[in-house]
Amino acid sequence: MQETTTRQRVAGGLVLLGLLAQIVGFTGVLPTTQAVSYLLWAAVALLWRGIPKRSRIQAGVLFVLGVLMLVVARVVYGAEVNWPAMLQGNVFVATMLVGVSFISLIGTQGNKRAPGKRVTGADGVLRTWLGVHFLGTILNLSTILMVGDRLARRAPLTAPQLLALNRGLSSAALWSPFFASMAVVIALAPEVQYGQVALVGFPLAMLSGVLTTLELRRRFDLSEVDGFSLSPRSLLMPTSMAALVMLFHFWLTPTLTIVSIITFLIPGVALLSNLREGPRYMLRRIRQHTVTRLPSMRGEISLFLAAGLLTLGLSTLVAAAAGDEWTLFARFGMWQAMVSFAAITLSALVGLHPIIGVSVLASILNLQGGEQTLFAFVAVSAWAVGTSVGPLSGINLSLQGRYGVSGYRMMKDNLPYAAMMSLLTLGAIAGLSIWVN
Template sequence: MSRAPDTSSASLRQALAGLLLLAGLALQVARFMVPAISASWVSYACWLAVALLWMDIPRRTRLQAGCLAAIGVALLLAARLQHDADIAWPRILEGNVYVVAMLLGVSFIGLIGNQRGRTRPLGRAVTGLRGSAGTWLGVHLLGSILNLSTVFMVGDRLARRGPLSAPQLLALNRGLSSAALWSPFFASMGVVMTLAPQMHFTTVLAFGMPLALLSGLIGTLELSRRYPLDEVAGFSLSPRSLAVPALLAALVMLFHYVITPRLTIVSIITFLLPAVALCANLPQGPRWLLGRVRQHSLERLPAMRGEVSLFLCAGLLTLGLSTYIDAATGSEWTLFETFGVSQAMLSFLAIVASSVAGLHPIIGVSVLASMLDLPGERQTLFACVALASWAVGTSVGPLSGINLSLQGRYGVSGGRMMRDNLVYASAMTVAVVLALVLLNAWR
């Protein structure tokens, strides 16, 4: 007679992993007040939780995450052995840990509302072209401030009606990725401001915002041609549906500009969203609050094993690849003697192509910047190339943050997202190339 699986040990292992993830989030929040706390401790807690949950991760996700981590370690070893690179081995697990902490913090949004166990009626869904356009616009506008957390807020609301369909997933993907074209709160803009400090911000906005609107038009019309949208539920932009996201966005802006201006948007979201969720439950009493946090830590956090493992392993790959490239191309040569519109087009196409191959656009943008000697008047053109390649590359790249999140949260294949976005990315590539020509002529 076969033995029954030991569910008690599995439950204990998952509970311990959930507590480790909660500890990692708490340590990351504590770092904002006590910078002496090393990010390594956050990474160790999260990686140990992934190790405990490894056998519970779906096989496809586990295989992909394992390959990412193995390639990252191999590249670090190659950089050390072949090029004598200086590797800080105790810190190699820190890649993407700040994003993982933000994801853990965002998960606490689930504690807002439904505090008595009642489920609100969903009401009539907004479908068709209007529904898909509403999903894109809602994610784009709120995501320009709240970043990746908006995808989960909108996606989880849509998922209450059933598993997300391809048009819904693509609207989430494109709504967020296109905000990288102009939003000053995106990591893309922060990276670009560091690499091109003399860029003209108003010119970058004049380049990016029309492209973002065009991307919404292209993406929504392309969905209407490929899929029957009559039964596809979209995100309603009614005041009721926007109330909580708008409040959170206002709080993020308040902290960013007034209370904690030195913290990044990602850092603010990491501590603010859990704090709001806890305050929303506090009127029910301390016992109720502790019970909700306990349930969330022991059930919801371990269920995030897919997205947490993918982000951590992708961060290790990014570190290994960037370290190897830096070690292998450490000479003083420049890629182009001058950086004009032709070079800008080639650079954009190369970064998008590398994203399709599985590299995050930050790698291509950083490598490109390291191989250029840009005078002040060319930095604005470089900034536009970087932001455009980031926006298009993250939409189509199977290992981009948005697609890793959709894969980990909703079980969609990264390869499928890449294939479904090829037509959209091709149309956006034509639009970006034309915009670069116009920008160069105007400058």
């Protein structure tokens, strides 16, 4: 037991050092990406045995495939491989997730003063969806546990409650700049026009809420189903955080991406929030977060890092074998986008996280101009639908581990929703392809 505790403490410290090194890198004083990658991978290695078996297998396979492709590219095709830098893929996403985790230290996030009031029926389902959706745009995965625990105080969660939690959070990936999905696509397609993606993604997300309410009202008796709603006071923190991000992005640090700003801003606000109680209190909260919360992110961090290595290996091998000019599609238009969305979403049904499909697709495309924006929307929409229905998505794994729901049952209950959202998304892709091209 002592060994496990020591491993967690050391690994948590390494993750924290990785975050700090990444923030130092934003200043431009010295490049730190390689050092960050070593720190995070070292933490993953220390925590490897504690990663859930399915996630460990998935990350392990991605790692092995990535290394194997790099070896083949070097040995067979003579490609130049920067071996010391091969672990850098998706480091920016992993550190952003670490930074976002500090949101739990701000104010009274948690269960002591959970926001909102209880309601029942279809109105309660809709309010649950809205509460999870809008809190989730900032708080990410922790939202479903925060809201779910509040709902579970009265009775074990029912299928409608679980589905509202699942869909409320997953649909936020369609437009939230704070989600890992958006962080990934901004890095893979740096010329993406976020405003265009959000203008299409936000209405689609709202349709998800309407669809969820109508479908669950038809399938279940909701008269005794408790719901969760936001109070205006609860919106203050997410809204303030979003405003701060925009302030830094447009005025204070315009050279930094939204992902970079989130990475340092949320931990910074967390420190200031706790400093009001005194330096000792602040340090105690940070230490507790470092030795408990950060090690618990081992599954997410390992998956993102391994997917980054796979992307590098695949892109290097493809370039070496077929030449730099080869791409999967000569152009990335409406039909290509639709096929890509379908492929990534279907892969989620067999347990592949959407980041894998998105990363692989990006590595074999040569995106120009508006194609990057179209690709970005395909990626976030496939992420939104895929994580709702995929039995091994972070959302569903969290619900399984916390509330004992069957992953297969969640997938089965979400199939009609995923099918309808897919049809709506295909229509949105058609419209966006005309807009950007």
